[in-house]
Every structure is written in structure tokens, then in C-alpha cells.
Amino acid sequence: MKQSHYALDHIGIAVKNLDKSIAQYERNFGFTLHSRETIETSNVELAFLSLPNTLIELLTPTSTASSIHKFLETRGEGLHHVCYEVEDIRAELARMKSLGHRLIDETPRPGAHHSEIAFVHPKDTGGVLTEFCQYPS
Numbered sequence: 001m002k003q004s005h006y007a008l009d010h011i012g013i014a015v016k017n018l019d020k021s022i023a024q025y026e027r028n029f030g031f032t033l034h035s036r037e038t039i040e041t042s043n044v045e046l047a048f049l050s051l052p053n054t055l056i057e058l059l060t061p062t063s064t065a066s067s068i069h070k071f072l073e074t075r076g077e078g079l080h081h082v083c084y085e086v087e088d089i090r091a092e093l094a095r096m097k098s099l100g101h102r103l104i105d106e107t108p109r110p111g112a113h114h115s116e117i118a119f120v121h122p123k124d125t126g127g128v129l130t131e132f133c134q135y136p137s
Contacts, residue, residue, distance in 0.1 A: 008054050009054070014059050039111065040062075044060065044068050084133070086133070102121035
């Protein structure tokens with residue numbers, strides 16, 4: 001299988017207080033808020049901050065059922081994942097699976113900005129939770 005061409009889409013950071021964290025990133029680094037949305041199916045609220053070459057995604061749980069809630073409880077605030085944009089997310093998941101990687105998402109699910117997303121287990125990617133995203137054409 002042919003490897004996808006990756007582009008860094010964003011870096012995800014888990015936070016406890018979204019408003020406070022947005023203000024800190026704006027004040028400390030001069031980043032600007034790009035967008036904000038809630039993904040009901042994942043029980044998470046997101047804020048994207050613009051940088052010249054990528055986005056920073058701040059994630060906070062909207063309920064205790066959220067995987068972000070569990071992450072914050074066990075690890076605290078900090079780096080959650082790295083996301084790469086791919087041209088064909090289904091082909092990339094099949095490729096990763098063929099290489100023996102454990103997939104958290106066997107099929108893509110809804111993500112921010114009308115994208116489809118899927119995660120690869122961090123035990124197979126050097127301890128970094130890896131997300132793939134594909135935007136609609």
C-alpha cells in the first residue's frame with residue numbers, strides 16, 4: 001500500500017478550562033482564535049488557535065463520558081495528540097492496520113470543521129496519540 005502524504009493539521013492539547021486557556025494562549029503567545037465548536041458525539045468542546053503553519057486545538061470535556069475527561073483525570077492538562085491531514089483516511093487506516101498498528105477507530109467518525117477523523121493507538125506510534133483527518137472535497 002502506498003503511504004499517504006501527510007500534512008501537519010494541528011496539535012491537540014487537553015485543558016480543564018477552555019475560556020481561560022484561550023485567553024492564556026492569546027496573551028502569552030499572541031495566537032488568535034480561529035474557530036470554536038462542540039462535537040456532541042465525542043462529548044468535547046474545541047477551540048482552534050491560528051499559527052502561520054498549523055493550528056493548536058484546545059480540547060475540554062463536556063461530560064464525564066468524554067475520553068478527554070478521562071485523560072485529564074489520569075494525566076492532567078497537556079499534549080493530547082498530533083493530527084495529520086490525509087487525502088484518503090480509509091486507505092490510511094487500512095495501511096496502518098496492515099502494518100500491525102492498533103486502531104482506536106476502525107472507521108472514521110465526525111470531527112471538527114466537517115472533517116472525518118480516526119486515531120491510532122499511542123503504543124504503536126512512539127507514545128504519541130496520532131489522529132488522521134480528512135476534509136470534504
